[in-house]
Amino acid sequence: MTTSTNREVIQQAADTLAGATASRKPCAPVRDLIGRDDTAAAYLVQAHNISARLAAGRTRVGRKVGLTSPAVQRQLGVDRPDFGVLLDDMDCTGSGRLDIDRLLQPRLEAEIAFVLGADIDESITGQRAPRFVERLHAAFEIVDSRVADWNISLVDTIADNASSGLYVLGDELPADSAPDLVAVKMTMSSGGERVSTGKGSDCLGSPWAALAWLANTSVEHGAPLRAGEVILSGALGPMVPVIPGASYTASITGIGAVAVAFTSRRA
Numbered sequence: 001m002t003t004s005t006n007r008e009v010i011q012q013a014a015d016t017l018a019g020a021t022a023s024r025k026p027c028a029p030v031r032d033l034i035g036r037d038d039t040a041a042a043y044l045v046q047a048h049n050i051s052a053r054l055a056a057g058r059t060r061v062g063r064k065v066g067l068t069s070p071a072v073q074r075q076l077g078v079d080r081p082d083f084g085v086l087l088d089d090m091d092c093t094g095s096g097r098l099d100i101d102r103l104l105q106p107r108l109e110a111e112i113a114f115v116l117g118a119d120i121d122e123s124i125t126g127q128r129a130p131r132f133v134e135r136l137h138a139a140f141e142i143v144d145s146r147v148a149d150w151n152i153s154l155v156d157t158i159a160d161n162a163s164s165g166l167y168v169l170g171d172e173l174p175a176d177s178a179p180d181l182v183a184v185k186m187t188m189s190s191g192g193e194r195v196s197t198g199k200g201s202d203c204l205g206s207p208w209a210a211l212a213w214l215a216n217t218s219v220e221h222g223a224p225l226r227a228g229e230v231i232l233s234g235a236l237g238p239m240v241p242v243i244p245g246a247s248y249t250a251s252i253t254g255i256g257a258v259a260v261a262f263t264s265r266r267a
Contacts, residue, residue, distance in 0.1 A: 009033055010041060014048040017146045017160050026104055026148035029156045039082075042158035043221070050085045050161065061230055062086035063218065064141065065210045066162040067154075068203045068234025072109070075238060078154045081204065083214055084162025086230055092142075092260075093169040100262045103144045103165050106242040109235035110188045110196065110250035110258070112181065112207045113139035113169055120225040123216050126209035132225075133211070136178055138170040138258040140250060141232050143239060167232055171256020179254030181207045186236040188250040190243070196250075198237025207233040 013030040020027040034041040054060065067073055067081045092098055100106065117134030124132070144165030147156050157163045181200040188196040204210040210233040215225050225231065236252070247261035 010044050010048060013045045013159055014052075017045070018049055018052070020104070020146035024104065027146055029147050029151055029153065030159050031153045031155045034155060034159065036153060036155060039155055039158055042155040045159035046084065046161050050087075053087060059088040060085055061088050061091060062232070063214055063225065063229065064162055064164060064167075064232035065204075065214045065234040066143075066157065068210050069198065069237065070202060071198065071238040072235050076150070076152060076157070078157070080154065081210070081213060081234065082154065082158045082162050083217060084164040086164065086167065086232070090164065090166050091169075091230070092166045095168075097261045097263050098142070098166065100242065100244050100265060103142065103242075105145050105150060106165055106262075107143050107239040108188070108242050108248055108260070109141045109143055109239045110186050110198075110237065110252070111139050111141060111203070111235050112184075112200075112233050112252060112255065113137040113167070114175075114207075114211055114231040114233060116225060116227050116229050116231065117175070118227050120215040121219065123219060124212050126206055126212045129208040129211045129215070130175055130178065132215075133175040135172050135174050136255055137172045138250065138252045138256045139232060140168045140170070140248070140258050140260050141235070142166040142168075142242065142260070167230075168258055168260045169230070170250075170258025173255060184236075184255065185253045186250060188237065188240065188248060190240075190246050190248045195240045195248075196237040198235070200236065202236055203234045210234045
């Protein structure tokens with residue numbers, strides 16, 4: 001991976017995004033700093049801020065695949081997947097109501113999460129991906145953006161750790177009991193109203209294909225996936241803006257359900 005962007009620019013873009021997190025105020029896009037097509041530079045910005053959080057005591061617990069759903073790609077005006085890093089403080093499984101003020105501009109995605117049972121140090125296909133997985137979960141990813149008004153390009157979201165926020169794991173089942181993930185159907189509801197729907201094939205054709213893409217890309221970046229990591233495989237349908245004080249449930253056929261509730265915004 002090469003880039004012509006210098007270290008000072010990488011630092012400036014990283015500081016801009018980190019500053020938005022610290023100040024709780026979204027920032028301007030960073031694409032004009034690092035180059036509108038320079039995905040390599042964007043991943044360097046991401047890595048810079050992840051390294052800073054690891055140095056501050058956080059632990060890497062997994063990865064996420066973003067932009068796998070055609071519906072989400074259309075929502076954000078991008079045309080390919082990306083990946084981000086999951087840290088221990090992003091896991092809100094079993095937390096009850098989530099403090100919405102931890103987030104700036106949260107949106108919700110329902111997806112399938114994998115927990116790996118083995119390292120993936122080699123290039124794999126979607127057909128081989130299940131042998132590396134211990135279990136599956138119905139999951140919510142609460143995506144967020146440090147960029148004001150979600151005015152993002154591909155390089156903006158990559159630099160911003162693939163617009164990561166928080167996640168919640170729901171019902172689980174062993175990998176060897178998994179249904180056909182291409183055919184599973186997802187329904188997300190809030191207040192008795194359906195707010196998003198989709199199917200397994202909406203996630204890069206199959207969530208297994210999304211896992212293979214992530215595994216292969218991670219090997220290329222020199223950071224292979226490891227046993228025990230949580231992998232968020234990508235949205236199964238359109239993402240939904242989070243309403244303060246609202247509760248959401250999602251069901252994925254053959255896997256189970258996941259639920260999350262949010263506090264109201266403080267005055």
